[in-house]
Ligand SMILES: Nc1ncnc2c1ncn2[C@@H]1O[C@H](COP(=O)(O)OP(=O)(O)O)[C@@H](O)[C@H]1O
C-alpha cells in the first residue's frame with residue numbers, strides 16, 4: 001500500500017531548485033545522484049531546466065503518470081497542491097517542508113486542514129517537516145541529507161530528522177547497510193504503525209529500527225508490533241518518557257505508574273526490543289542484521305588475554321546468560337592444540353603470543369561444540385598478532401556456522417584495519433566485551449519471544465451488569481472516588497473474596513456487630529471524605545473484646561473528626577480480621593496512550609518507598625500475570641523464606657486476571673488500588689482488605 005513511497009516509477013519535485021544550499025536543490029540532486037531509475041519531473045514556474053532536467057511550471061503541465069510528489073514549497077500551498085494531486089491521480093506525498101504544526105497555531109491549522117482534505121481524497125502523506133525517505137534497493141533518495149547509505153537489510157524510521165542525518169553519516173563511515181530510511185517528521189498522517197506494517201513484509205528488510213518521541217495510539221501500536229515482532233526484530237529507542245500522568249495521582253498505583261512504566265510494559269508485551277540509547281540501538285541492529293540469532297543462552301568467550309575474558313564472563317553473569325561448559329572432547333582438543341599455560345575452560349585464554357592461526361583453530365573447536373550457542377571473540381592487540389589475519393579467520397568461520405559470533409577487538413589504532421575486515425565480513429565488533437554480552441542477552445530474549453506460544457487469556461464468570469449499575473449510581477451522585485465500601489462491592493462482583501464487614505453507627509451497634517463477626521477484628525472509619533484511613537487514625541486492628549470495640553469506636557470517630565471537621569462520617573465498619581498471610585497491592589492506573597496499566601507489588605504502607613512493583617498493560621495474558629508476580633525483587637518472600645509456608649500464588653494470579661477483566665470491561669476506571677490484598681498460605685486463598693476506585697470524569 002505504501003509502495004509508491006518507496007518504489008515510485010515517476011516523481012514530481014515540487015519546489016525543485018537550481019540554487020545550491022536550498023532544500024529543493026539538494027533533494028533533486030540526491031534523486032539524480034542516487035541513480036534512481038524512474039522519471040523525475042522538477043516543478044518550478046521560474047525555470048525551464050533545473051540540474052539538467054526539463055522543469056515544468058506546474059504539476060498539471062506534466063503529461064505523464066505520476067506516483068509520488070515531493071513537496072518542498074511553503075505550507076500555504078498545500079491545499080491547492082492536494083487539488084492538483086487529485087486531478088493528476090497522485091496518491092502519495094512526501095511533505096518535506098517545515099512551517100506546519102511545529103511552528104505554532106497558524107501552522108497547526110494548515111496541517112489540520114491538509115490532513116482532513118488528504119483523507120477525503122485518499123492521499124497519503126509522509127511528514128510534513130521531515131527529511132524525506134530513502135530506499136536503497138530501488139535507488140531512491142528523496143531526502144536533502146548528505147550521502148546515501150550502502151544497500152543493506154536494516155530499515156530505520158525516526159521522528160527526529162537530525163538524528164536521521166547523524167545516523168546516515170555514521171552508516172557511511174562504518175559501511176553499515178540500510179534497506180529503508182524514513183524520516184517521520186510531524187507524523188501528521190503516516191506514522192510508525194503504517195511503516196511497521198509495511199516493513200514487516202518488505203523482503204529487503206531483516207531488522208526494523210525506530211526512534212520515537214511519542215506514540216499516539218498505544219494500543220494499536222502494540223497490536224501491530226506484536227505481529228511484526230514475530231516476523232523480524234523491531235528495535236526502538238523511545239525518548240522523552242515524562243511522568244505527567246503521575247502528578248495528579250491520588251492512589252498508590254497512580255503515584256508509581258507513569259508513561260515510562262507503560263512503555264516498558266507495552267514494549268515487553270509486544271516483543272519490541274527496547275534500546276535505551278541510540279548507541280544500543282545500533283549495537284543491537286548490527287548483530288541482528290549480520291548474525292544468526294542464538295538458539296540458547298550458553299556463551300563461549302575466546303580471548304588472547306585474561307582480564308577482558310574475565311570481564312566478559314562477569315557480564316555473562318550480570319546479564320543472566322550462561323557461561324558455556326565445553327564437552328570433554330572440545331576440552332581435550334583445545335588442550336592438545338594450545339600451549340600448556342593457556343586456559344582451555346571458558347573463558348578460553350589463548351594467551352598473549354596467540355597468532356591468527358591459534359584464533360582459527362580454537363574458534364573452530366569452540367563453535368562446533370554442541371554446548372555452545374554463541375561466541376564472543378576478544379582480541380587485544382599484542383605485538384605478535386596479525387590483527388587483519390585474525391579478523392579474516394574469525395569472520396570466515398562465523399559465516400560457516402549457524403551460531404552467532406560477535407567480536408570485541410579492543411583498542412583503536414592497532415585494531416582499526418582488523419575491524420574493517422570484520423565489518424566487511426559482517427561480524428559486528430564492539431569496543432568493549434560487556435557491550436557484546438549485552439547484545440547476546442538481547443538476542444537471546446528475542447529468541448525466547450519467537451519461541452513463546454501465542455498469549456492465552458482467561459476470563460471468569462462475573463457480575464458485570466451489577467458493577468455497571470453501581471458505577472452509574474455513583475456517577476449520578478457525582479461520586480467519582482469510591483472508597484472501601486463501594487469498591488469492595490465492585491471487586492466482589494468480579495470474584496474477589498473480601499473480609500466480612502458490618503457498618504456500625506453507634507458504639508452499641510459496634511459491639512453487637514463485633515459479636516457477629518468474632519474476635520479478633522478490625523475497625524475502620526467509613527467516610528466518603530477520607531480515602532487514606534490510616535493517615536487519620538481511622539483504622540484499628542487486633543481488637544479483642546467488647547471493651548476495646550467501644551474505645552476504638554470513639555477514638556476512630558473523634559480522630560477522623562479532628563482531621564476534617566466537615567467530613568461526612570457514615571459510621572465505623574467492623575471487619576473480620578484476616579490473620580496470617582502476606583500483604584500485596586494490586587492496582588490500576590490508566591495511561592492516556594496505552595490504556596489500563598496494571599501494577600503488582602508487595603503491599604502495605606511502604607509500597608511507595610520500596611517501589612518493588614511490576615507493571616503490564618491490560619488485558620493480561622496468563623503469562624503476563626505469572627511474570628508480574630515473579631518479577632518483583634521480593635518474590636522469594638512470597639514463596640516463603642526460613643520455613644515459612646508458600647503463599648497462594650495461584651489465587652494471586654487469578655486475582656490479577658480478574659482485575660484485568662474488570663478494567664477491560666470498565667475502561668472508565670482511571671485508578672484502582674487493592675491495598676492490601678492479603679494472600680494466605682497455599683490453598684487458602686486471598687482477601688481484599690481494602691480497595692478504592694476512581695472513575696474518569698465526564
Ligand atoms: N480485614 C483486615 N484484616 C487484617 N488486616 C487488615 C484488615 N484491614 C486492614 N488491615 C490492616 O490495616 C492496614 C490499613 O488498613 P486499610 O483498610 O488498608 O486502610 P488505609 O489504606 O485506608 O489506611 C492494612 O494495610 C492492613 O495491614
Ligand SMILES: [Mg+2]
Pocket residue numbers: 675676690691
Ligand atoms: Mg489500604
